[in-house]
Amino acid sequence: MTDWPTDLPQAFLRDGFGKKAADNIIRSPMAVGPAKIRRRSTAGVGEYNGSFRMTEAQLQTFEAFWVSDLKQGSLTFRIPAPFSAAPGGTALVRFKEPYSVSPMGVDWRVGMVLEILP
């Protein structure tokens, strides 16, 4: 299993970070009264939406990681999990869409949307 490189930032920027829980319920509306709800499957797929601040060198490391290790984002990898109760906790994720890069002062903001796999 591929892990997030240790020489890259280990936490998302707080600014603009978002986490979406999995939508894993089936809702059946009734003719009268509240809808009936049940769980669709054992585990659903959540989402992280955030950015990392990287230097020029870190950006090059990240792009090599994305192309070579993740085969252009098609493979899963482990990343330090935000809100992890256990220190050093990781999450199994994969890219939902290609990452984006924009300038941030002298550094770069690398934005990404990741699927959290069960």
Added chain:
Amino acid sequence: MRTLSDAFKKALFAQESDEVVICLLTVDHEELTTPFYFSSDNTSRISENPLMYATVSRGREYYFVPFDFILPEDKSDVPPKIMLTVENIDRQIVPLLRSFTTPPSILVEIVLKSAPSIVEMDFPEMQMANATIVDSNIQIELVCDALLTEPFPGGTFTPGAFPGLF
């Protein structure tokens, strides 16, 4: 009348339920050395690379394949028919389906996530009758031996076969 467990009946009638209904498929064919086992639920992760999920029932792993299923109607004069819709197929499934010269037999079982080894419902071994590829999914029709459509009696006295009688 079908006998369901108390847990299943409780989940069916509850306003909200955390129970997950899982469909297990056992696909067998004379050309297969071992049957294929599939599950409709990603109960537990068994491998990270490649990424695979499975449901363990009665000591056997049923591999997760995302599919929807429609159970047959409970009518006495209609042969049971189950519809499976497999999502996100790739090019490997179509040649596999077309390679069968005789239909595979498929055992369909319904279990709950809380007790995956207890079979709540099972259907007699059905045969794959039809497979329709629509956009990015494939719809598979499972039917029982259509005994209701077999003519009875097997032979009849007709002028063509027994002209002396007419």
